Amino acid sequence: MSVGHVVIVGAGQGGFQAAASLRTEGHGGPITLIGAEPGLPYQRPPLSKAYLKSGEEEALQLRPASFFEKNCIDLMPETRIEGIDRTAARITACGRNIAYDHLVLATGTRNLRPPIPGLERALDLRTLADARKLRDALPGKRRVAVIGGGFIGLEFAAVARRLGHEVTVAEAAPRLMSRAVSPEISTRFLAMHRGLGVDIRLGSAVTEVTDEGIALTDGAFVDADLVLLAAGVVPNIELATEAGLATANGVVTDARLLTSDPAISALGDCAVFPLTGSGRLVRLESVQAATDHARTIAKRLVGDREVAYTAVPWFWSDQADWKLQIAGLADPSDESVSRDDGAVLRFADGVLTAVETVNDAKAHMQARKLLAGGASARRDSLAERDYDLAMV
Amino acid sequence: MVKVTFIHSDGREETVDGRVGDSVMATALANDVEGIVGECGGSMMCATCHCYVDDGWSERSGDRMDGEEDMLDCAASELRPTSRLSCQIKLSEGLSGLVVYLPEAQL
Numbered sequence: 380m381s382v383g384h385v386v387i388v389g390a391g392q393g394g395f396q397a398a399a400s401l402r403t404e405g406h407g408g409p410i411t412l413i414g415a416e417p418g419l420p421y422q423r424p425p426l427s428k429a430y431l432k433s434g435e436e437e438a439l440q441l442r443p444a445s446f447f448e449k450n451c452i453d454l455m456p457e458t459r460i461e462g463i464d465r466t467a468a469r470i471t472a473c474g475r476n477i478a479y480d481h482l483v484l485a486t487g488t489r490n491l492r493p494p495i496p497g498l499e500r501a502l503d504l505r506t507l508a509d510a511r512k513l514r515d516a517l518p519g520k521r522r523v524a525v526i527g528g529g530f531i532g533l534e535f536a537a538v539a540r541r542l543g544h545e546v547t548v549a550e551a552a553p554r555l556m557s558r559a560v561s562p563e564i565s566t567r568f569l570a571m572h573r574g575l576g577v578d579i580r581l582g583s584a585v586t587e588v589t590d591e592g593i594a595l596t597d598g599a600f601v602d603a604d605l606v607l608l609a610a611g612v613v614p615n616i617e618l619a620t621e622a623g624l625a626t627a628n629g630v631v632t633d634a635r636l637l638t639s640d641p642a643i644s645a646l647g648d649c650a651v652f653p654l655t656g657s658g659r660l661v662r663l664e665s666v667q668a669a670t671d672h673a674r675t676i677a678k679r680l681v682g683d684r685e686v687a688y689t690a691v692p693w694f695w696s697d698q699a700d701w702k703l704q705i706a707g708l709a710d711p712s713d714e715s716v717s718r719d720d721g722a723v724l725r726f727a728d729g730v731l732t733a734v735e736t737v738n739d740a741k742a743h744m745q746a747r748k749l750l751a752g753g754a755s756a757r758r759d760s761l762a763e764r765d766y767d768l769a770m771v
Numbered sequence: 772m773v774k775v776t777f778i779h780s781d782g783r784e785e786t787v788d789g790r791v792g793d794s795v796m797a798t799a800l801a802n803d804v805e806g807i808v809g810e811c812g813g814s815m816m817c818a819t820c821h822c823y824v825d826d827g828w829s830e831r832s833g834d835r836m837d838g839e840e841d842m843l844d845c846a847a848s849e850l851r852p853t854s855r856l857s858c859q860i861k862l863s864e865g866l867s868g869l870v871v872y873l874p875e876a877q878l
């Protein structure tokens with residue numbers, strides 16, 4: 380049985396992968412890949428890393444135009460879908476209807492813009508257009524302020540520092556990257572960034588952005604010629620909500636990444652799904668989740684196989700010469716155990732949930748294998764072997 | 772321009788032009804060579820750009836980078852002494868004519 384016409388809304392990392400994987404899996408029917416952004420689908424990770432230095436746009440493309448022609452993927456860039464009519468099984472853009480047999484929502488996220496006075500002065504770093512603007516604005520700006528000490532803010536801070544700018548990062552939480560990493564890793568990265576000369580203000584929310592800089596809750600004022608906003612994102616779920624699909628902090632799916640409508644799947648940054656093992660509903664912002672979700676959906680649609688999504692999450696962040704690698708997924712409240720070599724193991728109820736490493740591909744890959752092993756890795760048995768992660 | 776020849780697992784050959792400084796992985800993707808996935812975009816976080824460097828080129832293409840070995844351990848296809856992550860091989864004039872073999876699977 381063929382699934383017929385598969386329409387994918389959102390031509391980012393996950394939307395692209397869904398189209399490509401449908402063909403790899405042998406889908407012969409039409410595929411339409413619709414994205415609001417101009418140009419070919421591209422990868423975002425380099426936007427806060429290599430691209431800011433090199434400015435090379437072609438290197439960002441996931442595949443050249445010929446790939447889409449060869450694979451009969453009907454790519455519609457610069458097209459924003461405005462609504463889903465589930466009864467008629469079609470979507471609309473600019474008064475035009477497009478019928479689907481199966482719909483994949485891959486709409487990603489957008490920058491969170493908190494109601495801070497003057498925030499319109501701050502630049503974003505989410506899309507290629509944002510990165511281009513930021514890159515063009517940087518030369519000649521002596522002092523740069525970053526709102527948000529998460530991955531993107533810190534990656535940018537390290538690059539800007541290396542380019543010779545004076546950089547201040549204001550983070551409202553008491554530690555860096557607090558939603559994603561252990562306090563131990565936060566502390567190490569704080570020291571590293573400070574060592575580079577980045578001025579990091581913790582527990583400092585921004586109260587106002589002016590032409591002169593940013594004002595902080597503690598009354599301090601940081602002079603800045605350029606301000607970057609990197610304070611998190613919100614998932615693009617309006618299409619789903621308006622169509623009556625179940626949504627929470629994302630489009631809610633089951634373990635197969637199917638939404639509350641069996642003709643609609645959701646993936647990547649915009650999807651909330653049950654984590655294997657715990658069943659906890661999570662939304663991940665990573666290349667790994669977007670691409671592994673896409674492959675799972677393609678397998679289900681083409682092979683008619685009821686595959687559940689079980690991939691182990693992994694993530695990386697490049698800050699100066701440090702590559703932070705995370706295998707698994709920890710809750711901020713999970714316990715942590717530091718190994719002598721710096722690897723941090725996270726545990727919930729005595730079971731390994733994640734491993735955080737810096738420039739240590741070996742431990743990172745051991746952790747990915749161990750977490751994928753099925754049987755849960757217990758703290759007591761790991762402690763007996765000095766937290767060696769090699770599979771026994 | 773640096774010529775790179777990719778030989779697929781079924782014996783099919785493709786020769787493409789790469790640019791000095793680009794990686795073999797980026798060259799494959801830019802030229803739509805099938806068989807290289809490059810999931811993480813060259814960050815050495817996956818092993819989906821695995822290739823086997825032709826014996827005649829393995830010396831000139833250099834040694835494995837720090838950590839490359841650990842990633843290769845997780846590659847989907849057989850690991851051989853000539854296995855490399857193609858994102859870690861940077862093209863130089865001296866590599867023009869480079870021949871790499873592609874494994875059967877990357878995932």
Ligand SMILES: Cc1cc2nc3c(=O)[nH]c(=O)nc-3n(C[C@H](O)[C@H](O)[C@H](O)COP(=O)(O)OP(=O)(O)OC[C@H]3O[C@@H](n4cnc5c(N)ncnc54)[C@H](O)[C@@H]3O)c2cc1C
Nearest residue numbers: 389391392393415423424460486487647648664665666669
């Ligand atoms: C600067 C930066 C650095 C990053 N670094 C890393 C990293 O080091 N490692 C890592 O794992 N991840 C990183 N990420 C995260 C990673 O890029 C995302 O998790 C990934 O792109 C998610 O893929 P996606 O397909 O879900 O969404 P996206 O790639 O964001 O694509 C969603 C697309 O949908 C489009 N869209 C939305 N609504 C509509 C509509 N109504 N109609 C049509 N199109 C629509 C959007 O315009 C967008 O192009 C980074 C992200 C950024 C921004």
